[in-house]
Amino acid sequence: MHSSILKSLRLAQNFVPILTNFSSGQGQIVHNNIIRWYSRYPSVPSHEEQYQEQKKRNEEAGVLTELVRDFLDPAAFYDAVKNIGIDFFTGVPDSLLKDFCAYVSDHVPETKHVITCNEGAAIAVAAGYHLATGRASMVYMQNSGLGNAVNPLVSLCAPEVYSIPMLVLIGWRGEPGKRDEPQHRVQGQVTPGLLAALGIPFQPLPDYIEGAEQALYTAKKHLERTGTPYGLLVKRQTFTPYKMVKKTLLDEYDRIYMSRESAIESIIEAAHDRDIVVGTTGMLSRY
Numbered sequence: 001m002h003s004s005i006l007k008s009l010r011l012a013q014n015f016v017p018i019l020t021n022f023s024s025g026q027g028q029i030v031h032n033n034i035i036r037w038y039s040r041y042p043s044v045p046s047h048e049e050q051y052q053e054q055k056k057r058n059e060e061a062g063v064l065t066e067l068v069r070d071f072l073d074p075a076a077f078y079d080a081v082k083n084i085g086i087d088f089f090t091g092v093p094d095s096l097l098k099d100f101c102a103y104v105s106d107h108v109p110e111t112k113h114v115i116t117c118n119e120g121a122a123i124a125v126a127a128g129y130h131l132a133t134g135r136a137s138m139v140y141m142q143n144s145g146l147g148n149a150v151n152p153l154v155s156l157c158a159p160e161v162y163s164i165p166m167l168v169l170i171g172w173r174g175e176p177g178k179r180d181e182p183q184h185r186v187q188g189q190v191t192p193g194l195l196a197a198l199g200i201p202f203q204p205l206p207d208y209i210e211g212a213e214q215a216l217y218t219a220k221k222h223l224e225r226t227g228t229p230y231g232l233l234v235k236r237q238t239f240t241p242y243k244m245v246k247k248t249l250l251d252e253y254d255r256i257y258m259s260r261e262s263a264i265e266s267i268i269e270a271a272h273d274r275d276i277v278v279g280t281t282g283m284l285s286r287y
Contacts, residue, residue, distance in 0.1 A: 048241045070206075070207045070208040071207055071237070072205070072206070072208065072212055072238050072240065073239070073240050074099050074100045074102070074242045075103060076209045076212075077209070077239070078103055078104065080212055080216050083213075084219070085135065085136065086135075086137060087135075088129050088133075088137040089104050089108055089112065089137065089138050089140065090114040090116060090129075090138075090139055091116065091119070091122045091139050091141050091169070092115070092116060092117075092118060092122060092141050092145055093115065093140075094141060094142035094173075095142075095171065095173075096142070096171030096173065096234050096235075096236050097142075097169065097171045099239040099240065099242040100140075100169075102243065102244035103242050103244075105244055118145065118148050119139075119141040119148040120149050122140075123139060123149045123157065124156065125137075126138075126164070127152065127157060130164050130165065130166070137166050138168075139167070139168045139169070140168075140169040140170075140171075141168070142171040143170050143172055143173055143187055143188065143191045144173060144183075144187050146191065146194060146195075149168075150194075150198065153198055158199070159226065159228055163226075163227040164228070164229070165223035165228060166229045167223065167229075167230055167232065168202075168229050168231045169234060170191070170202075170231055170233050171234050172191060172204070172233040172235050174186070174188020174191075175235055176188060176189055180236075192233070195231050199228070200228070200229050200231050201222060201230055202232065203218070203231075203232065203233070204233045205232040205235070207237075218230075
């Protein structure tokens with residue numbers, strides 16, 4: 001019986017991260033494909049560290065403008081979005097969009113900014129806002145959540161149904177040619193094809209304000225002409241770093257609410273040697 005369990009666990013470790021320790025002496029499973037994948041690469045500097053390093057390189061480039069790496073200021077992009085008539089924001093935060101989302105959280109009143117529990121709900125909120133006001137919204141999400149949005153996109157927003165215009169800002173994790181977590185690789189490759197299959201025109205968001213304004217102008221004309229969604233794919237390190245000023249619930253009630261790090265620590269402390277811990281493919285499994 002015990003050998004069959006070991007065999008099943010060895011098979012399972014090819015697909016999900018497993019941490020287990022058998023105290024009976026039969027053996028230990030202490031590694032898996034994901035751990036091996038991480039071990040091949042050195043730690044990556046943070047976005048802020050890479051941004052500061054690139055600023056130095058830009059200064060060293062001098063008149064060689066072709067060597068300068070651009071970044072999009074969240075404040076400038078926010079103003080450009082407002083200039084095309086969009087002032088309502090809803091969605092699910094994403095690491096590639098975190099600087100823009102932080103700026104929105106600081107500068108948009110809560111009545112005009114709704115963070116939803118999933119991407120499908122964000123599409124529904126934007127649809128309801130349009131039906132109530134006749135105006136388009138911005139919906140932000142990571143491309144891994146695009147699947148959650150498929151049903152409302154085709155059953156609510158399509159021109160054959162209610163014809164709902166909205167600007168969909170999508171963090172492009174797993175972008176082809178870029179190093180990323182293994183769970184994002186396939187999603188990154190299929191994202192453009194998925195949008196095309198849904199009949200949603202899109203383009204990558206340029207990392208300089210003039211290009212971003214042109215992309216928003218194209219989006220505006222599409223929203224006005226067709227009354228259907230338009231997508232902007234955001235590559236990694238598009239935005240300059242922005243640190244949110246507004247306090248969160250954890251900041252205001254740090255003695256009442258438990259952080260996710262504390263919750264994980266409590267779970268690990270309560271776990272026994274023979275327990276199997278299965279983590280998500282997101283940030284939780286990295287702690």
